[in-house]
Amino acid sequence: MSSVRRPPSMIGDALAQVGACGLFLLQVLAAVPKSLRHFRETVRQIWFTGAMSLVIIMTCGLFVGMVLGLQLYYVLSIFGGTAALGTVVSLSLYRELGPVVTALLFAGRAGTSITAEIGLMRATDQLAAMEMMAVDPLAYVAAPRFLAGIVAMPLLACVFNALGIFGAHLVGVSWLGLDNGTFWSNMTSSVDVWKDVVNGVWKSVAFGAVVSLIAVYQGYTTPPTSEGVAYATTRTVVFSSIVVLALDFVMTAFLM
């Protein structure tokens, strides 16, 4: 009995965390219908986690695209296949880099602030005060942030992809002299909307759910001390990164 209550190892501890997080997900999902009454709060959170992350997402997207353009141009030129630059860049962005890098950036930019905000609300009794005013914090605080992550992540990933392709175009066409028509026509003829673009969007939706769930859960269950909040924000980034990369592999295997 005691071994169930107190997992003896780090693995047991991690499994207990996953289980608790899963139960928390069920609670949040159950609170979603009620949270639609606070729809303005969800919109505010989409603005806060999504729109406020645009600058970092756009900057990183641009540079990732430029680096991709540069590296791939060099590799492709060895085989004399620089005409495929547009295709290769857009496929790697749509299928992998867009969703994954956006999710990692989102965890660092929005996930940490969600965790710290909820953790401080816990530490200053604001969550308890809501409970005492008969307002369910799961519906008012947790669910809107969770939904906002699901909505914001795919949109941010699309922006990231667009800026990435623009960056690759900048390097490949404007700088290295690849033909503009070749760049675009090869891309449009070989990128499939459903298999490449939509599958990438599905990944983003899943990553949005996972990252915002971890962020909200860490904030919600943080010990009400300054050290507790500090650890919780760290854990948000660490766990989100691990889970996003692992889930990426699983989803890629199934969506291929």
Added chain:
Amino acid sequence: MTDPDSKTPPADGALVQVRDLRTVLGGKTIFDRLDLDIPRGKITAIMGPSGTGKTTLLRHITGQLKPDAGSIRVDGQDVPTLARGALFDLRERIGFLFQNSALLTDFSVFENVAFPLRQHLKLPESIVRNIVLTKLQAVGLRGAADLMPSELSGGMARRVALARAIVRDPMLILYDEPFVGLDPIALNQVLKLIRTLNDTLGITSILVAHEFAAVARAADLVHLIAGGKLVASGTPDQLSHGESAWTKQFFGGEADGPVPFQYPARDYAADLGFAAASAGAP
């Protein structure tokens, strides 16, 4: 341990009835078969040494924490057995003043007080405004409606929290240490408010506090809890002249007595390592 002044009030007039309450937290027994009544329409103070579970009792009454055994009836409903929905319905009729005020830091004073109204009732903005401003006027902070919680002093924050707690005209209001950290002026303001609100709105109030001088001026009835039990209760005047060891120590403020100065510990000499050998050998 029968105290001459420990008379429980008639049960029929009680808004809150605690019976046979047992709570163990982290291996420590907080309440050991506690019986307690809170009469309607009065201010009842819960006093007792630190760590005796006064705040825990408030959390039991509001259903934030379930006891290990026993019943807590609030207005006839047994709180520990209530489902979440019913518990939230009950909480809509209870106001709670947190020790640290617990204002929502993202909202202005006005929005903090309006929060319970906006969440539960669909009222026209003009009515919300009138209700909120009336409550803020009652606590003397109508002029501070547009300030943010970070701009308030401790006493002001507590008065805003008080306005928020009464904004829906509750039947019961719980004050958790409302006087801590207040200067004498702010303390008197809060004290006067607690008394006035109780008299004018007919609210039942439960007041957890340490400051006997302040409590004596506000409370109709004082319950003294120690060692997990109700050890004395009566009017502040009766208790301050109580003859039991508990009341003498607590209201006389003596350092040692039934409430020991020392936190329970292992044998002192053994802890220091002196008597370890002799304790081990018979």
